[in-house]
Amino acid sequence: MVSSYNDDLRLAHVMADDADSLAMNRFKAQDLKFNSKPDNTPVTEADTAVETSLRRTLSRTRPRDGILGEEMGSSGESSRRWIIDPIDGTKNYLRGVPVWATLIALEDDGEVVASVVSAPALGRRWWASKNGGAFTGRNILNATQLHVSRVPAIRDASLSYSSIDGWVDSGRGQGFVNLMRDCWRTRAYGDFWSYMLVAEGAVDIATEPELELYDMAALDVIVREAGGRFTNLDGTDGVRGPGALATNGLLHEQVLEYLGTD
Known part of the structure; x- marks a missing residue:
């Protein structure tokens, strides 16, 4: 069955490309700026720059959709909502550990129906859409389909x-x-x-x-x-x-x- 969220998935890839560029530009920067949030978890200038960029793109391309982001909260009311973690693994990002990623998901009527997870410091990206399968690769044109293991015990x-x-x-x-x-x-x-x-x-x-x-x-x-x-x-x-x-x-x-x- 072909996914009905292909256009949204392509948009998520475009946003992930922008996020990769912004985050990699500041990764391991000696002058990287960061603060502590009220829960004592760190937030860097890259976190806020990435989320700002993704919100700007969504406001232009999907103006009717809602948004929930880690750094800037919730905006808009819609059955369709984009859910964003600009940098998952911020502590790794701060210490120069390459295991961090931008998480971009689309929720439709309470169900997550499409997403991209992009980890540019690892050179990896994963994505999926409802009824469209799950894949990994550098981009849509260079992809390998994902399958879980069959280990039963x-x-x-x-x-x-x-x-x-x-x-x-x-x-x-x-x-x-x-x-x-x-x-x-x-x-x-x-x-x-x-x-x-x-x-x-x-x-x-x-x-x-x-x-x-x-x-x-x-x-x-x-x-x-x-x-x-x-x-x-x-x-x-x-x-x-x-x-x-x-x-x-x-x-x-x-x-x-x-x-x-x-």
Whole structure:
């Protein structure tokens, strides 16, 4: 089936190109300016420049659509809404670690239907649209379709996460520790990358106890279109929390059993 969101996906690629240019221009800059937000997380001049650029493009090309961005909040009222994280992995960006990305998603009537995840310092990009499949490559014309793994057992599974801290406070910490012990391999690839590795079939499980909508939206449709499943920690499909769990689908119910409240 051909996706009905191809034009939106092409626009997201154009916006991602602009975001890549702006963010890479300041990556590892010795005079990079940054501040701390009220929650003590950092925001750099690149975060605000990227979000400003994307909002400017959307105001010109999709003036009727709403926007939710990490740095500038919500604007507009519409059943269609663009959800933006200008730099996911800002702490990595600040320290010169190349694992960061711009996340651009389109939500239509409450469902994420198209997205682009662009990680220019890694030279990677991932994208998907509803019923259109999920892909990775440098651009639309140079793409490889994504498929999740077929690993059916926890003992053979690879698990990726971001940190331990949030699990301790979530009431699900012991279950997460048990899951780590029972998996074949665990690594903290972190942030967007864990979920893209699930979509690629390189990792079988990615999960975090606390995420915002703009952290998750772009990841959801890519995992789903690659054949996986994306839910909150209670097993509800979508990106409304609490937390997030992405798997190859075969492992999903098994993992949910581990992550029930302690």
